[in-house]
Amino acid sequence: MSLKLGVPSKGRLMEKSFAWFEKRGITLSRTGSDREYAGHVDGVDGVSLVLLSAGEIPRELAAGRIHLGITGTDLVHEKLPRWEQQVQEVAPLGFGQADLIIAVPACWVDVDTLDDLDAASSAFRARHGHRLRIATKYHRLVREFLTDAGVADFALVDSQGATEGTVKNETAEAIADITSTGETLRANHLKILSDGVILKSQATLWRSRTAAYGPSEKKALDAIMERLG
Numbered sequence: 001m002s003l004k005l006g007v008p009s010k011g012r013l014m015e016k017s018f019a020w021f022e023k024r025g026i027t028l029s030r031t032g033s034d035r036e037y038a039g040h041v042d043g044v045d046g047v048s049l050v051l052l053s054a055g056e057i058p059r060e061l062a063a064g065r066i067h068l069g070i071t072g073t074d075l076v077h078e079k080l081p082r083w084e085q086q087v088q089e090v091a092p093l094g095f096g097q098a099d100l101i102i103a104v105p106a107c108w109v110d111v112d113t114l115d116d117l118d119a120a121s122s123a124f125r126a127r128h129g130h131r132l133r134i135a136t137k138y139h140r141l142v143r144e145f146l147t148d149a150g151v152a153d154f155a156l157v158d159s160q161g162a163t164e165g166t167v168k169n170e171t172a173e174a175i176a177d178i179t180s181t182g183e184t185l186r187a188n189h190l191k192i193l194s195d196g197v198i199l200k201s202q203a204t205l206w207r208s209r210t211a212a213y214g215p216s217e218k219k220a221l222d223a224i225m226e227r228l229g
């Protein structure tokens, strides 16, 4: 049996994850054709590479199907209730930094804080007969954050991509999404609420608390940990 290391198979986290391990003397590589999700690990014995979507890595860690995995804090916190019981944070990796935020149309001059949003959402419901809609793919984190902040009259609508476009398309009045440079928000005439940062995320190496660690997996894990020093 080998220690299974889950790494994003494409997208912004893949290359940086490979480079992060390379710096520590561990070479990850994709094998086979461009489209084949097979990989190889050199520089440490007993480790196999599992290439997966960043969004699926939390579930695979929690199920114990991989021992280690790289994905963003946002995805672990969103997808795993009581994540601390299922995974352990091994190391923040210093890339993939992004903030999960709440944003409203820049032209809403009276709405700059969560309190303002609460007032606006009550007024919105009274006026339109339905709740103010917030588009997001982070349902759990957003609901928890708004409920704790005392914002009540909202409805979450699902958006799995191009979330900032939902306001212009009139399928939502506000959004909760990841931002890094802020360019997408600006381009879509949205502003972040001053107290609207839900979570600061970055790519992180996680260890599964539920996976089985036999002698060979323990040995491989120790060898990796030594490299991380």
Ligand SMILES: Nc1ncnc2c1ncn2[C@@H]1O[C@H](COP(=O)(O)OP(=O)(O)OP(=O)(O)O)[C@@H](O)[C@H]1O
Residues within 6 Å of the ligand: 010, 011, 012, 013, 052, 053, 054, 055, 056, 071, 072, 073, 074, 075, 096, 097, 098, 178, 179, 180, 181, 201, 202, 203
């Ligand atoms: N603009 C950004 N800058 C930096 N990191 C980002 C940015 N947008 C998203 N991320 C982070 O990248 C990680 C993966 O998100 P991303 O959207 O790249 O996955 P994905 O490619 O959609 O995954 P999947 O393969 O599941 O579709 C998340 O943890 C997220 O916080």
Ligand SMILES: O=P(O)(O)OC[C@H]1O[C@H](OP(=O)(O)OP(=O)(O)O)[C@H](O)[C@@H]1O
Residues within 6 Å of the ligand: 160, 161, 162, 163, 164, 177, 178, 179, 180, 181, 182, 183, 184, 185
């Ligand atoms: O603040 P910025 O630097 O502009 O980055 C933010 C954008 O990056 C991500 O989108 P992604 O590129 O993953 O596309 P998506 O719409 O498919 O999620 C995120 O969902 C934002 O839309």
